[in-house]
Amino acid sequence: MAIGIPLSCASQAKEETKDSSTPLGMTEELNDKNLKIAANRIEAYLPLLEGKRVAIVANQTSVIFHDRTGSLSLGERATHLVDSLLSLGINVKKVFAPEHGFRGNADAGEHIADGTDTKTGLPLLSLHGKNRKPTQEQIEGIDLVIFDIQDVGARFYTYISTLHYVMEACAEADIPAMVLDRPNPNGHYVDGPILESEFKSFLGMHPIPIVHGMTIAEYAQMINGEGWLKDGLQCELMVIPMKNYTHETPYSLPIKPSPNLPNDVAINLYPSICFFEQTPASLGRGTDMQFQVLGVPYGADLYGFSFTPRPNEGSKYPKHENVTVWGLDLRNSERLSEIKLDWLIDFYKQHQEYGDRKPFFWKYFYRLAGTKKLEEQIKAGMTTEQIKATWQEDLKKFKKTRATYLLYP
Numbered sequence: 001m002a003i004g005i006p007l008s009c010a011s012q013a014k015e016e017t018k019d020s021s022t023p024l025g026m027t028e029e030l031n032d033k034n035l036k037i038a039a040n041r042i043e044a045y046l047p048l049l050e051g052k053r054v055a056i057v058a059n060q061t062s063v064i065f066h067d068r069t070g071s072l073s074l075g076e077r078a079t080h081l082v083d084s085l086l087s088l089g090i091n092v093k094k095v096f097a098p099e100h101g102f103r104g105n106a107d108a109g110e111h112i113a114d115g116t117d118t119k120t121g122l123p124l125l126s127l128h129g130k131n132r133k134p135t136q137e138q139i140e141g142i143d144l145v146i147f148d149i150q151d152v153g154a155r156f157y158t159y160i161s162t163l164h165y166v167m168e169a170c171a172e173a174d175i176p177a178m179v180l181d182r183p184n185p186n187g188h189y190v191d192g193p194i195l196e197s198e199f200k201s202f203l204g205m206h207p208i209p210i211v212h213g214m215t216i217a218e219y220a221q222m223i224n225g226e227g228w229l230k231d232g233l234q235c236e237l238m239v240i241p242m243k244n245y246t247h248e249t250p251y252s253l254p255i256k257p258s259p260n261l262p263n264d265v266a267i268n269l270y271p272s273i274c275f276f277e278q279t280p281a282s283l284g285r286g287t288d289m290q291f292q293v294l295g296v297p298y299g300a301d302l303y304g305f306s307f308t309p310r311p312n313e314g315s316k317y318p319k320h321e322n323v324t325v326w327g328l329d330l331r332n333s334e335r336l337s338e339i340k341l342d343w344l345i346d347f348y349k350q351h352q353e354y355g356d357r358k359p360f361f362w363k364y365f366y367r368l369a370g371t372k373k374l375e376e377q378i379k380a381g382m383t384t385e386q387i388k389a390t391w392q393e394d395l396k397k398f399k400k401t402r403a404t405y406l407l408y409p
Helices: 005-016 042-049 081-087 159-173 216-225 264-278 342-354 365-369 373-379 384-389 392-403
Strands: 053-058 063-065 078-080 091-097 123-126 144-148 177-180 237-240 293-296 305-307 325-329
Touching (some): 042 144, 063 081, 144 159, 159 177, 159 216, 177 216, 216 237, 264 365, 293 305, 293 342, 342 373, 373 384
Parallel strands (some): 053 091, 053 144, 144 177
Antiparallel strands (some): 063 078, 293 325, 305 325
16 A cells, blocks of 8 residues: 555646656656656655665666756766765665666676675665565664666566565565656557466566556556565555656656666567567677667578677677677667567567577576467467457456556556
């Protein structure tokens, strides 16, 4: 349940939200006419933190913007939430870091070690190392946990799994969790198969479609409201909403949410091409075109575009390292408002005809899909339209449930 000031803020946000057709991105404005992220609404949450011992779940995206001049460096335009709260006299005791680490430069899936923040001296505790859920020992002596991380709206993007575990740990410790809301760059649509319970993993913990169309705070409310925490626990949830946001509001992320999502195109394509992680195709890890290209090593006679993955930030050991692969350049793709399956179906067919004898669908493909049906449907020769038709009844039910938790139109 949401409590205190945030309840009135949530109501106020619905009344004040206005549509915007202008991408915000690097020049996000902070006046009353334009989108204002929750972190910038200091007046709404600072009184709730005074006199409290606070822990923060954060990464490189957890910033307060204080200047809208795109010509300035990020350091001149924004201050990290941790630094800001410390300067305001808030008693921040420790920081929890999700996948990719506090500074957001670790490989996907890489274990992150505990440490100390060199700037503030605060303890850094990893939620993607020995444990993915804060232990009761780690949150002992904490009065409140703040969660402020930029999400991209896909089920297999693990920050919402971290959110679940943080809420669960807070519920067990009987302390509140405060969620500072941020836009969902893929919040304009809902699509994909619903996760089946037997395939639950850190890549998908809840019965939702691949693209859920909710902000991080709306999603937190759904976790609580649907009773998804262990043993039906309820987290004392404090939601700080944004101002002037709608699910149709275009939003260009000012900071990469993870090393391999470098720009708007990659973030928009991510829900559609992340499937290729569990196939022989490279999706650009080890290049500067991550999640914007697709390539296979046998495609020289099939495609006119090629690239060569090499180790780089966020990908120490990329698939097909130092091997030229051939495929598709998707960097000029139109903005998607649905999951596009055509690329996956096409690469499967080409693999069957020209690839090696190894399987196209790798062992854990079902974890990304949330079901084994998608692989079976593609193998059976079903078209995109036929496959998507099998999702519609479940999507209709999900959208009805989702509507209960929305803070914005």
